[in-house]
Amino acid sequence: MANFGFELNEDQLQIQKWVHDFAEGTMRPAAAEWDEREEFPWPIVEEAAKIGLYSFDFLANCWADETGLTVAMANEELTWGDAGLALAIQGSTLAVAGIVANGTAEQVGEWVPQCYGEPGALKLGAFCVSEADAGSDVSSLRTRAVYDEANDEWVLNGTKTWITNGGIANTHVVVASVDPSLGSRGQASFVVPEGTPGISMGQKFKKLGIRASHTAEVVLEDCRIPGRCLLGGKDKLDERLARAREGKKSSSQAAMATFESTRPIVGAQAIGIARAAYEYALEYAKERKQFGKAIIENQAISFMLADMKTAIDAARLLVWRASWMGRNGIPFKAGEGSMSKLFAGQTAVRVTEQAVQILGGAGYVTEHPVERWYRDSKIYTIFEGTSEIQHLVVARAISGMRLT
Numbered sequence: 001m002a003n004f005g006f007e008l009n010e011d012q013l014q015i016q017k018w019v020h021d022f023a024e025g026t027m028r029p030a031a032a033e034w035d036e037r038e039e040f041p042w043p044i045v046e047e048a049a050k051i052g053l054y055s056f057d058f059l060a061n062c063w064a065d066e067t068g069l070t071v072a073m074a075n076e077e078l079t080w081g082d083a084g085l086a087l088a089i090q091g092s093t094l095a096v097a098g099i100v101a102n103g104t105a106e107q108v109g110e111w112v113p114q115c116y117g118e119p120g121a122l123k124l125g126a127f128c129v130s131e132a133d134a135g136s137d138v139s140s141l142r143t144r145a146v147y148d149e150a151n152d153e154w155v156l157n158g159t160k161t162w163i164t165n166g167g168i169a170n171t172h173v174v175v176a177s178v179d180p181s182l183g184s185r186g187q188a189s190f191v192v193p194e195g196t197p198g199i200s201m202g203q204k205f206k207k208l209g210i211r212a213s214h215t216a217e218v219v220l221e222d223c224r225i226p227g228r229c230l231l232g233g234k235d236k237l238d239e240r241l242a243r244a245r246e247g248k249k250s251s252s253q254a255a256m257a258t259f260e261s262t263r264p265i266v267g268a269q270a271i272g273i274a275r276a277a278y279e280y281a282l283e284y285a286k287e288r289k290q291f292g293k294a295i296i297e298n299q300a301i302s303f304m305l306a307d308m309k310t311a312i313d314a315a316r317l318l319v320w321r322a323s324w325m326g327r328n329g330i331p332f333k334a335g336e337g338s339m340s341k342l343f344a345g346q347t348a349v350r351v352t353e354q355a356v357q358i359l360g361g362a363g364y365v366t367e368h369p370v371e372r373w374y375r376d377s378k379i380y381t382i383f384e385g386t387s388e389i390q391h392l393v394v395a396r397a398i399s400g401m402r403l404t
């Protein structure tokens, strides 16, 4: 009897439809407006919270799926609705992933629900790693965490940049250096709870795309947090630092542990934009007539659409494989997580560009959504590791060499 298949089960299909209906009914009609306003779309996130889509329960439900596919599917549907709005809804998940990847069960129970809040009293989370001089090179973070033993407090100082939900989040998860001489092995993750003095928003950035998602600097000035806010706890950190000082191998590094688990999800988001653009371009190509026939009747157009569909399906297969591997604890020996994000991100950029091409002049103006999707897609080759860094991860994994 076959024990392998690509068919989604009833539960998965039901969730897919539920998220799709929200994307189609609530996100699509609002997308252009929030892109133009460049503000955090509180009413849309509120709608998502009302139906349980913006909640820890929904995330837990998705994670419960042993195939790992539900998280990917839900993310694809949301970005199919709109990437900026989807990131407003999903931005807190990165903080949650940071807590889950590095925290104890008790810390997960305490802090994760505080990244969502509830309808009428929404809360947000932010995951703060990047700095002006430490983007791809997370080993050179300058933000420092110093332990004040007398008060059992950590004191954080530094400036984070390009942070999704930065400064407007209730809970910030901050990766900081405890021992700079150890590079990324000397780093740890901390939760900065709501209302902590010494954390503030710096400049808010204006962006090419995903404009409904809030991106800003986060400034930490003598920001004091209780000892229990160190994710994973002090004993584990001391043990890890001692191993690093002795030159022994460590199993995980704070920022990397988070990124590894989230890359296939980011890949799934990229596929959602690509699929939206492909579907739109396909319909347009059947309708639009030039030289007395539909433009799809030209092989130049129909083959382009065939390539777009092929790339989208290939990207999805890579994302689903990595999602399944991640959920089932199968190590990414060939950088499969990075591979999926790399291919899906590049696919989104190429497919949305092809969609603009198929629409011609109509693709370049704001009457049609493809110009927005084209702008939105570009971030998927940049954040959570640029395409070059994903190449590096895969190249190192397949060669076993410390390539640069």
Ligand SMILES: Cc1cc2nc3c(=O)[nH]c(=O)nc-3n(C[C@H](O)[C@H](O)[C@H](O)COP(=O)(O)OP(=O)(O)OC[C@H]3O[C@@H](n4cnc5c(N)ncnc54)[C@H](O)[C@@H]3O)c2cc1C
Pocket: 094, 127, 128, 129, 130, 132, 134, 135, 136, 137, 161, 162, 163, 164, 165, 207, 210, 215, 379, 382, 383, 384, 385, 386, 387, 388, 389, 392, 404
């Ligand atoms: C909209 C948005 C949202 C973001 N959200 C968050 C967030 O929530 N939290 C967070 O911590 N960060 C966030 N980021 C930051 C993001 O993760 C970084 O921008 C990204 O990691 C790249 O770092 P960088 O911008 O400093 O580029 P750089 O590292 O300066 O890279 C510049 C160029 O050099 C290339 N390059 C660098 N090193 C190498 C190398 N070794 N080999 C080959 N090429 C290389 C890069 O691929 C890139 O093309 C966000 C960024 C944006 C734009």
